[in-house]
Amino acid sequence: MKKEITIYDIAANVGLSPTTVSRALSNHPRVHVNTRKKILDAAKLLGYQSNIFASSLRKRRSKSIGVIVPKLNSPFQSSVLAGMEKIASQSGYNLVISQSMESLEKEISNTNIMYNSRVDGLLVSKAGTTDNIEHFQSFFNKEIPVLFFDRVPENNHCTGVVINNTQAIYDATAHLIKEGCKRIVHVLGNLQINVYADRLKGYKYALMDHGFVFNAENVISNELDEDLGERIVKKILKLNPRPDGLLVSNDTSAASCLMALKKRGIQVPKDIAIVGFNNDLISRMVEPNLSTINYPSYHMGEVAMKNLINHLGDEQQEILQKTNTITLRSELIIRDSSKRSSYT
Incomplete structure (x- = not known):
């Protein structure tokens, strides 16, 4: 396997310090625009890949949000996901999407994978066979926000986005x-x-x-x-x-x-x-x-994602605890x- 390119390789190539290279790759404002361009060009030429996982460990944020839906081949869920993706992208987050196939066992497996992947938050539409939410306890224990949409649990401690x-x-x-x-x-x-x-x-x-x-x-x-x-x-x-x-x-x-x-x-x-x-x-x-x-499926995706991301912000840490149900209008x-x- 070919050697992985590091910031030290880029630093040696452009004749700058690893610290300057690191700042440039992170778009730090203290790095001059011409220097940043020189470093980014070298990184591309050398085939550098950012280690997102290592960065997330340092920052304690992965900038990713997990989404679990019953089925992906649903016009409704596709529209919800499109709304979520729009808001997530605008806010600098990526989506990690999985489907439970209406199976509790698959939903539990997906939840564990999302937790181990260190997603910053989780959006869930329950599987048809899900009768409790014990498998989300690891998220609750770590105070990682979980928001349900469309299919929500009968639990007053969870926020849900629904219609009447x-x-x-x-x-x-x-x-x-x-x-x-x-x-x-x-x-x-x-x-x-x-x-x-x-x-x-x-x-x-x-x-x-x-x-x-x-x-x-x-x-x-x-x-x-x-x-x-x-x-x-x-x-x-x-x-x-x-x-x-x-x-x-x-x-x-x-x-x-x-x-x-x-x-x-x-x-x-x-x-x-x-x-x-x-x-x-x-x-x-x-x-x-x-x-x-x-x-309003697309709007539901937007509202669910906005509320989750707002909760991740520094100024609105209690939003999910204070809001149990968000009801959207249908006609x-x-x-x-x-x-x-x-x-x-």
């Missing part, structure tokens, strides 16, 4: 009722996850407030993916009477249901009205366009997939 999922689904259910729907099926993910449990509450509250009786047969908990449509449509077409409204907890799955219904000659929204969730790009690409809940976007009243 209960209100969002309440509004969507009330909209379908207003459009004339009498039997609304709600399709959602794992009810152990706070996001879906809260949405189920909103669905129940809306039915109750509008004089409908809740029927557990109309709630389908399933893996939310692009192949969901065929599975769900087969189930709902066996129900008697047939549903005339469909609430689906993400747009990809809602679009899949829409296509499966159309394939069977069932008209949307005339026969079955559909509302999705997230306001992903696909909601505007299918025909008819999907009504949906606008989930119902009505498009053609749910305008059933226009056909009656």
